[in-house]
Amino acid sequence: MADISINFAGIKSPNPYWLASAPPTNTGYQVQRAFEAGWGGAVWKTLCEPVLNVTSRFGGYHFNGQRVAGFNNIELVSDRPIEENLQEIYETKKRFPDRVIIASLMVEPQRDKWHEIVKRVQAVGVDGFELNLGCPHGMSERGMGSAVGQHPDLVEKSTLYAKEVAEVPVITKLTPNITDITATAKAAERGGADAVSMINTINSLIGVDIDTWNPIPNVNGKGAHGGYCGPAVKPIALNMVGECARQPDFHIPISGIGGISNWQDTVEFMLMGAGGVQICTAAMHHGFSIIDDLTEGLSNYLDAKGIASVSELIGKSVEKYTDWSNLDLNHRMVARINNDVCINCNKCHIACEDTAHQCIDMLVDENGDEYLKVREDDCVGCNLCSIVCPVEGAIDMVDLVQTEPPMSWNDRQAALQMLNSSR
Ligand SMILES: Cc1cc2nc3c(=O)[nH]c(=O)nc-3n(C[C@H](O)[C@H](O)[C@H](O)COP(=O)(O)O)c2cc1C
Ligand code: SF4
Ligand code: SF4
Numbered sequence: 001m002a003d004i005s006i007n008f009a010g011i012k013s014p015n016p017y018w019l020a021s022a023p024p025t026n027t028g029y030q031v032q033r034a035f036e037a038g039w040g041g042a043v044w045k046t047l048c049e050p051v052l053n054v055t056s057r058f059g060g061y062h063f064n065g066q067r068v069a070g071f072n073n074i075e076l077v078s079d080r081p082i083e084e085n086l087q088e089i090y091e092t093k094k095r096f097p098d099r100v101i102i103a104s105l106m107v108e109p110q111r112d113k114w115h116e117i118v119k120r121v122q123a124v125g126v127d128g129f130e131l132n133l134g135c136p137h138g139m140s141e142r143g144m145g146s147a148v149g150q151h152p153d154l155v156e157k158s159t160l161y162a163k164e165v166a167e168v169p170v171i172t173k174l175t176p177n178i179t180d181i182t183a184t185a186k187a188a189e190r191g192g193a194d195a196v197s198m199i200n201t202i203n204s205l206i207g208v209d210i211d212t213w214n215p216i217p218n219v220n221g222k223g224a225h226g227g228y229c230g231p232a233v234k235p236i237a238l239n240m241v242g243e244c245a246r247q248p249d250f251h252i253p254i255s256g257i258g259g260i261s262n263w264q265d266t267v268e269f270m271l272m273g274a275g276g277v278q279i280c281t282a283a284m285h286h287g288f289s290i291i292d293d294l295t296e297g298l299s300n301y302l303d304a305k306g307i308a309s310v311s312e313l314i315g316k317s318v319e320k321y322t323d324w325s326n327l328d329l330n331h332r333m334v335a336r337i338n339n340d341v342c343i344n345c346n347k348c349h350i351a352c353e354d355t356a357h358q359c360i361d362m363l364v365d366e367n368g369d370e371y372l373k374v375r376e377d378d379c380v381g382c383n384l385c386s387i388v389c390p391v392e393g394a395i396d397m398v399d400l401v402q403t404e405p406p407m408s409w410n411d412r413q414a415a416l417q418m419l420n421s422s423r
Contacts (some may be wrong), residue, residue, distance in 0.1 A: 002302030003309040004295060006040075008276040009169045009195040009253045011127050013040040013100045015295050016266060016310060020257050020278035021046050021104035021130060021173075024288070026078065028088025032095060037288040038295060041100025043197075043278060044089060046077035046132045047121060048106040048144070053079045056217040059206030061232060070232035071281045072206040074217060074224055076138045077106055082120070090124040102171065105162070106132040106144050109154045114161035128168045131158055133184075134175035134200025136227045146200070149175035152187035159191025169194035171255060176202050176233075176240060185244040189252050196244070197255035197278065199237045201227020230281035234259025238272055242321045245273025263297030270310065271317035329412065330404040333381030333397050335360075335374045341394045348372065348385035348395060356384045376400075 004015045018041035019025050019034055026045040034042060053076055061070030078085060093101050103126040107113040118129060133155055135145030148154045159172045172188035174181055176199040188196050203225050207216040215223025237258025244250055256274030260266060261282040269277050282290055302310060337348070337360075349372055352360040359378035364370055374385075386395040407415075 002299055002307060003311075004299055004302070005309075006276045006311055008255065009128070009171065011041075011100055011102075011169055013276065014098060015040040016270070016276040016298075017041070017291060017294050018043055018100060018102070018255070018276060018278045019283055020280040021102075021132065022280040022284070023075070024280060024283045026080070028092045031088075031092050031101070034283075034288045034291075035092070035096045035099045038291040039099070039288065040276075041102065041127070043102040043104050043130050044085065044126075046104040046106050046135070047082050047085055047117070048077040048139070050081055051076040051079050051138070054219045056219065059217045059226065061206050061228075061230070063232075068230055068281065068285045070204075070206070070228055071230035071284070072204045072217075072226040072228045073201070074137050074219075074226040077132070077135065086121065086124045089121075089126060093125050093127075100127045102126060102128045102130050104130045104132050104173070106135065106139060108143050109148050109158045109161075111157075111161045111164070114158060115165050118162050118165045122165075122167055126168060128171060128194075129162060129166055130171045130173050130197060131162055132173050132200070133158060134173050134177075136175060136177050136201055136203050137225055146175040146177050149173075149184060149200070150178050152183050155184045156187040156191040159188050159193045163192040171195040171197050173197040173200055173257075174240075175200050176236060176258075181240045182244050182247050182250065185254075186247070186250055189250060193252060195253040195255060195275070197257055198240050198244070199233070199258045201229045202233055202236065204228030229258065230285075231259045231261050234261075234265060238268060241269060241274050242272040242318065245315055245318045246321050263294050263301060266294065266298060267301060267313060270313040271315070272321065273315045273318050275311075275314055325409040327408055328406040329409060330402060330407050332400040332402065334376045334379040334400060335381065335383075335385050336376075336396050336398050337372050337374060337385075338394055338396065339371050341391055342372065343391055343394070344370065344372070345390060346372075347388045347390065351384050351388045356380075356382055360385060 006013050006016045021043040025042045031042045057075045059072045060068050063069040103121045105117050107117050133149030139145035140147040162170050172193040174184050185196050241256045253275035255276050256269035257278040260277050260279050266277050349360045357380050359375040361373050389395045
């Protein structure tokens with residue numbers, strides 16, 4: 001059986017699955033139950049000066065019958081006294097010495113404040129710190145969270161302050177509410193971070209109640225922007241992980257977070273450069289027992305691929321993630337409809353006719369039955385028909401034999417430049 005343990009920035013974990021800092025890691029009771037269920041680690045709900053929370057505070061984005069396709073919240077950091085949390089961290093670590101406990105911390109970007117909280121918390125024996133520079137609501141209005149995480153200089157300074165006194169690894173958690181996350185990731189590295197984690201939640205308004213006209217969620221009729229997470233944010237998080245992992249001047253591990261719901265998502269994040277993953281919404285939606293599927297699925301996948309250790313997956317797809325200008329302009333694909341499987345729903349025809357390249361013809365066979373056929377000369381291989389097709393295997397996207405040698409936009413520009421300079 002494959003080894004699914006990881007060593008993330010020097011922190012050993014029996015599997016790559018940590019609960020992200022959030023409601024599932026709010027108390028010792030919960031984290032201990034999660035460890036009993038099999039979770040490898042937990043990033044404790046962010047410790048800070050205790051806050052007051054509001055009710056209600058969560059919003060679900062249910063799409064087309066799927067509950068919690070996305071999730072948002074206006075919850076703040078821990079509303080429990082730090083001492084209480086520290087006592088529970090101490091007890092939990094004592095009971096589960098082989099599991100990872102990371103303390104998530106948040107203070108203003110001031111040296112003495114970071115020194116004070118790091119020293120106080122490490123006294124109870126955590127395996128690492130995660131600096132919450134990402135909370136987009138409430139705390140940012142008080143000069144913390146994403147108010148810090150949106151400024152590379154403050155990210156660097158906060159990391160540096162924590163590192164000055166931390167005796168265990170420091171992970172800087174980044175906000176996605178920024179134009180270029182590689183700028184803050186590199187700032188964290190400059191500050192001495194042992195790793196970064198991404199993503200925290202994305203600014204969002206989950207909906208408006210069209211009867212009461214109240215924003216969702218609402219607190220006595222009023223709402224505020226919240227943080228978005230869950231399956232809907234996975235593509236955004238995955239890109240941010242990949243963008244950071246492929247930077248030649250970025251060298252520290254990444255803890256992948258954002259919409260991870262199953263073992264397949266985990267594999268994708270690890271292939272794109274994550275050294276481990278964190279999960280919040282999926283645990284809130286389905287409970288701690290999802291860890292069984294997460295670990296079993298991952299283990300079976302590795303066995304089936306003949307891979308001995310999950311760590312061998314890390315970053316394997318990063319080289320394939322590049323700039324658009326490096327893609328081969330001469331590569332050609334077309335759609336082919338498999339009429340044995342097609343149910344003639346016509347969705348592909350409508351999609352291609354209305355919003356693509358009008359190259360799916362409706363023909364009539366010798367029995368007088370209608371069928372669809374792609375006019376391959378006009379098909380641009382955009383994928384749309386296969387995306388809208390509801391039947392697995394009814395449309396294949398097929399590579400055509402390449403007649404021209406590969407040529408990217410960069411190659412093309414270089415060739416043009418050479419031509420011009422030789423004239
Ligand atoms: C209700 C709620 C509270 C959260 N509180 C925190 C927090 O205290 N500290 C923190 O760093 N992230 C917090 N997060 C963000 C999560 O740790 C995580 O980054 C985010 O939810 C994305 O992961 P997911 O898609 O698996 O939920 C919170 C998320 C939710 C849903
Ligand atoms: S791949 Fe695009 S262009 Fe080709 S048939 Fe499908 S929708 Fe039309
Ligand atoms: S969308 Fe798929 S199933 Fe429907 S007509 Fe096109 S190929 Fe057939």
